[in-house]
Amino acid sequence: MKHLYLFLLVAPSFLKAQLAIQPVHQKKIFIDSAGRYYQQASLPVYLMVATTPDGKPVPLQAANRKEITLEGHGVHAFKHENHINQGFDEFQIYADGIAPITRSAFQNAPAFLSGSKQYYGTGLSVTLSAKDEMSGVEQTFHAINGETFKPYAPPSFAAEGNYTYDYYSTDRTGNAETLRTRTFTVDLTAPNTYHHFIGISSQSVISTNTTIYLTMSDTLSGVAKTFYRFDKENFKLYTGGNIPFQYLADGDHTLTYFSVDNVTNKETEKSMKFYLDKTAPIMSADVLGDKFLVGEKVYFSGRTKLKLTAVDNKSGIKEVMFSINDQPYEKYNDPFYLPNRSGIHNVRFYANDNTSNNTKDDFAHSIGVIYVDLTGPALAHTFNGPTFIKADTVFVSPKTTITISGNDPEVIDEIYNTSVENRKVIHVMVVIAACLFGFF
Incomplete structure (x- = not known):
């Protein structure tokens, strides 16, 4: 029996180079270890025969055309009817018209999605894996920020910044996957937090009237949380607005605070030392000249002056104010005479320190009743x-x-x-x- 050897001649075709990032890959054939024949599905097929395996192939001429076009992706068969064995000799062609599919895995780093913007923190690693349903994956390529495509190897994203990561795979017949692109930002910088004290002296002395609040900023993924504490307290979540501190005791204190961004970059703790002055000034009144006490009354002569003195434990005296007979308060500068008329007079006074603590509320140092005696007996x-x-x-x-x-x-x-x-x-x-x- 004569043997008919069928040779397939595949004519490769080339795509013209395009002004694109992804390079062009040649369409081709592939024969696996089991002898199965694969070719890119769009390539034409030419039939050639020989009488020996190593004989010179002779092209077969079709009656209506010179080449055979496969009908797309799938397994195609050429059959020879064998009348001796009452069957068919079948020659299969695996036409591969589907490119591989590549998956990316972004791992080992905190991730945060803000709208369409993807952020990653420290430790990012990217793994690519590809599958092909017919001839198999030949190679995977990738490029970072528009660089030339290279065969895949684990990339490094150790630097902070914006990234465009392109990748694709090819199979053994030259099918190239449509380019896949991931854009993201690597954020390696912690936020910045700032303290604000409204009403503080140059010596870092504050009062209960002072306002304390925090502001924070992060240029990439944004601030997730801010924490603060006074002295050795447990850290508290800062939710905005003024920080309550009036419960602290009079004396030295430390405000400690920090922020964390949305990819867990933690700011180094910052601190602000201050002195909380909750003590109002202490005042005294001295009589310069004649005076006499009878019961709760103080008698002055017309020559007598009243001297006011104020001392403060920390921030210092800002001003001393006094009022006579419920008149508007005026600033005290020097010892003063009482009104030049005989009778009872009432003197009130208070002091403000440099943190606005004052003795005004309770008039603890009000002199009270003073009798001015301008006539002799x-x-x-x-x-x-x-x-x-x-x-x-x-x-x-x-x-x-x-x-x-x-x-x-x-x-x-x-x-x-x-x-x-x-x-x-x-x-x-x-x-x-x-x-x-x-x-x-």
């Missing part, structure tokens, strides 16, 4: 015994006694009398009565 005298008046002189006997009395609506300190005695005549030269403040 009224004096009187009587003679008890023989007397004789001549002109402005009163003559008395040795047995005559003199009684001197004083009357003051406010207060009398002492009554002084001065006399010159003579055996024959007692001449009352001067009778002086003085109140506390020396009115004569």
Whole structure:
């Protein structure tokens, strides 16, 4: 029996080079280890025969055309009817018209999707795996940020920045997968957090009226969370707005804070030391001149001044304010006289320190009632015994006694009398009565 050897002659075709990132791959044939014949599905088929395996093939001429076109992807068969064996000799062609499919796996790094923007954190690794349903995967190629395509090897994304990652695979018959692209950003930088103290002295002293808040920024994936604490407290989640601190004790404190972005980059902890001054200034009032106390009343003369003094434990005195008889408060600069009229006066005063602590609320240092005495006492005298008046002189006997009395609506300190005695005549030269403040 003669043997008919069928030879397939495949004419490769080439695509014209395009101005594209993805290179052109030649369409071709492939014979596997089992002898199966694969060719790219769009290639034409030519039949050639020979009488020996190594004989010179002779092309067969079809009646209507010179080449055979396969009908697309799949297994195609050429059959020879064998009348001896009452069957068919079948020659199969595996026409491969489908490119491989490549999958990418982005692993080992935190990921965050913001709208259409993909972010990855530290440690990113990318693995490509491809499958082909017929002739099998020949090679996988990739390119980073528009570079020339190279055979796949684990890429490095150790630098922060925006990336365009292109990849595709080819099979053994030259089918090239449509280019796949992943765009993403590697974020390796932690956020920045800033503290704000509204109402703080140059010595970092604050009061309960101070406002504390935080602001934060992140140029890539964005801030996810911010935490803060005072001293050795547990960290608390900052939710915006003013940070409550008024519960802290008077004294030195430390605010510690940090932020974490959406791919878990953690900021190095920052801190701010400050002194919380919750103590109002201490005030005292000093009397410069005449004064006298009777019960709860303080008596001043017209020559008396009031001196105010304020001291503060930390931030220092900003101003001292005073008011007389419920008049508007005015700033204290120097010791001052009380109003030039007799009677009761009420003095109130307070001090502000440089963190706005003040003594105004409770008037703890209000002087209260002050009586200004501008008139001396009224004096009187009587003679008890023989007397004789001549002109402005009163003559008395040795047995005559003199009684001197004083009357003051406010207060009398002492009554002084001065006399010159003579055996024959007692001449009352001067009778002086003085109140506390020396009115004569």
